[in-house]
Amino acid sequence: MMIADILTGAIRSGTSVMLASQGELISERAGVINLGTEGSMLCGALGGFAVTVWTGNPWLGVLAGGIAGMLISAIHAFLVLACGANQLATGLTIMFFGMGVTSFLGRGFVSEQIVGFNPVPIPFLSDIPFIGGILFNHDPLTYLAILFVPCLWYVLFRTRLGIVLRATGERQEVLFASGINPKLVRYLAVLAGGFLAGVGGVQLSVAFTHSWVENMTQGRGVVAVALVIFASWMPARAMLGAYLFGAAQALQLTVQQQGLPISPFFLFMVPYLLTLAALLIVERKQRSLMPESLGKVFAGDGAR
Amino acid sequence: MKQQAGAAALSPANGMTRGNRWKPAALKTALMLAPFVVFGLFLLFHNVNPVTLYISMIQSTFGDLYGFGEVLLKATPFILTGLAAALPAKAGLVNVGGEGQLAIGALFSTWFAVFYLDAMPAALGIPLMLLAGALGGGLWAAVTALLKVKGGLNETITSLLLNYVAAFTVGFFVHGLLKDPNSFNWPFSPEIASSLRLPVVNGTRLHVGILLALVLAAVTWYVLARTRLGFRIRVIGSNRFAAERAGFRINRTYFWVLVAGGMLAGIAGMIEIAGIEGRLRASTGVNYGYLGFLAAMMAWNHPLRIVLTGFILGMISVAGNTLEIASGLPASSVHILMGLVLFFILGSGRRSS
Numbered sequence: 001m002m003i004a005d006i007l008t009g010a011i012r013s014g015t016s017v018m019l020a021s022q023g024e025l026i027s028e029r030a031g032v033i034n035l036g037t038e039g040s041m042l043c044g045a046l047g048g049f050a051v052t053v054w055t056g057n058p059w060l061g062v063l064a065g066g067i068a069g070m071l072i073s074a075i076h077a078f079l080v081l082a083c084g085a086n087q088l089a090t091g092l093t094i095m096f097f098g099m100g101v102t103s104f105l106g107r108g109f110v111s112e113q114i115v116g117f118n119p120v121p122i123p124f125l126s127d128i129p130f131i132g133g134i135l136f137n138h139d140p141l142t143y144l145a146i147l148f149v150p151c152l153w154y155v156l157f158r159t160r161l162g163i164v165l166r167a168t169g170e171r172q173e174v175l176f177a178s179g180i181n182p183k184l185v186r187y188l189a190v191l192a193g194g195f196l197a198g199v200g201g202v203q204l205s206v207a208f209t210h211s212w213v214e215n216m217t218q219g220r221g222v223v224a225v226a227l228v229i230f231a232s233w234m235p236a237r238a239m240l241g242a243y244l245f246g247a248a249q250a251l252q253l254t255v256q257q258q259g260l261p262i263s264p265f266f267l268f269m270v271p272y273l274l275t276l277a278a279l280l281i282v283e284r285k286q287r288s289l290m291p292e293s294l295g296k297v298f299a300g301d302g303a304r
Numbered sequence: 305m306k307q308q309a310g311a312a313a314l315s316p317a318n319g320m321t322r323g324n325r326w327k328p329a330a331l332k333t334a335l336m337l338a339p340f341v342v343f344g345l346f347l348l349f350h351n352v353n354p355v356t357l358y359i360s361m362i363q364s365t366f367g368d369l370y371g372f373g374e375v376l377l378k379a380t381p382f383i384l385t386g387l388a389a390a391l392p393a394k395a396g397l398v399n400v401g402g403e404g405q406l407a408i409g410a411l412f413s414t415w416f417a418v419f420y421l422d423a424m425p426a427a428l429g430i431p432l433m434l435l436a437g438a439l440g441g442g443l444w445a446a447v448t449a450l451l452k453v454k455g456g457l458n459e460t461i462t463s464l465l466l467n468y469v470a471a472f473t474v475g476f477f478v479h480g481l482l483k484d485p486n487s488f489n490w491p492f493s494p495e496i497a498s499s500l501r502l503p504v505v506n507g508t509r510l511h512v513g514i515l516l517a518l519v520l521a522a523v524t525w526y527v528l529a530r531t532r533l534g535f536r537i538r539v540i541g542s543n544r545f546a547a548e549r550a551g552f553r554i555n556r557t558y559f560w561v562l563v564a565g566g567m568l569a570g571i572a573g574m575i576e577i578a579g580i581e582g583r584l585r586a587s588t589g590v591n592y593g594y595l596g597f598l599a600a601m602m603a604w605n606h607p608l609r610i611v612l613t614g615f616i617l618g619m620i621s622v623a624g625n626t627l628e629i630a631s632g633l634p635a636s637s638v639h640i641l642m643g644l645v646l647f648f649i650l651g652s653g654r655r656s657s
Contacts, residue, residue, distance in 0.1 A: 035460075078651075079651050085651060086601065086650070090650050092594065093643055093647060093650060096594055096639060097640065097643030100638075100640040100643055101643075104637045104639075107634060222465060222468075225461065229461065263476055263480065265479065279461070
């Protein structure tokens, strides 16, 4: 029973990180690291929550949250791609800016309550013992998020769009030769990443906690960035990593409910330490798989 | 005659004539002012008159000794955590862990102050407490450094993740082993002995910590710019392959610059405890590490310029309190202004060194 609880909780609390990591993966595949994912998630969480409060429609919240996350990532894209700013510093500033903006604009929403997304068991499938409860008893946004992963894999590795995206991160000269502007691809990739991180934030505030709390992402965006490296830039592995993180979060809740005598602070640490351990284990593999131009902003002759 | 020839020879090298020399300066000024204009629009939108607010912000920071002292107080940790980022940056490393290193430095110094240094005279106790802070920050940075050198992990991600672990570690201690037994269950440590508090300038809260920060900035600058060690660090940072060819021990340098950076941040933590708070709280020094990193970015990792950028960030932080009192906006809105300032600096085009 406890294991089923933890696994269900893993999906509940890990999906926000999972969505953000899929977004970061798109951005990094195109060669841009975005530490501002944390800021995008916060903006998404607040934007989605606010619109859900105003309209009562969580789907409009998803849209709003995605757009909020995308807008703030647009700042990152502009500073990095147009101004040649340092990616890590810019991302960090976005994270900080996101904290400031959301704690300012979110003041009025702290005590608001919403219905938001709630679990919709899938008929028949959710009746399967053990697995049914874990996999098929979630809110619609979570189902969509899980379905998104194979779609992203398909786009990345089976379509022309995916080839263009991956080539942007590996060898932009090739793209120039085929008449595509790699800078444009990078812009779109960062924006898409920001959108997904924003939706991840919405999952957190509108589907998981049903509330807005200042700085509620608690480093989930940073974890998402770390997980992309752990995942060697592969969507399914990023999902695995995110649900591992989610499981560690769920474990903490379960242990607290059971009243076991373990300090909650140790349990809070576990997800972050687990992420570090995961990074350490896969380190050797990841290096050869890293998109070649990652971290170096493209500023070739034809770009200006 | 000679001078003229010299000037003529110089000007093409500078790539600009007298006519457009002012252009970059004007552009720079515009870029410095732009965030304040944008923030002013934001204030107008919230029915606050930006002009009167900016004036009261300046008055509160430069108007009297107390206000100015507050700015220097805020600037102190920013300078130190800025150095914690800048020193590794010179070797080509990105240390975003100042936040956690400061927290663990504060934890170590409080632990030692409460349990071992309680009865010590100031002349012995304060330096020992300082060492404890440096030890804590250094040890915490050593985790990142070891993972970098032995595990090959990217220090940016590691140090960021460890910031959260550090915050929970401090939380654990102030809720448990280090909780004040007389606190009526509030989560903070007992107060450190008054003999361990840093000496204060009369009429302000300003303590000698700022002097220490200035000295450490100067030392960092001297080591980097004037010593053989600093030269090696800079070579590793600018051209790893040349450094490898020259037989420099790169991993060893990586390890020690990260640890030294951590020690600087740890000292910032100690100063917060001994200079201002007097006891450890979970909220001690929150965000100071990130702000220090940004101070370093603004200064392009130049140790002496960090004094200036740390001061600017300190000014904006103190002005945030005015913002809250004078306009009813929450203090967090100052983070928006800070973000805007940094966006414009980052966007001004110069690549970091």
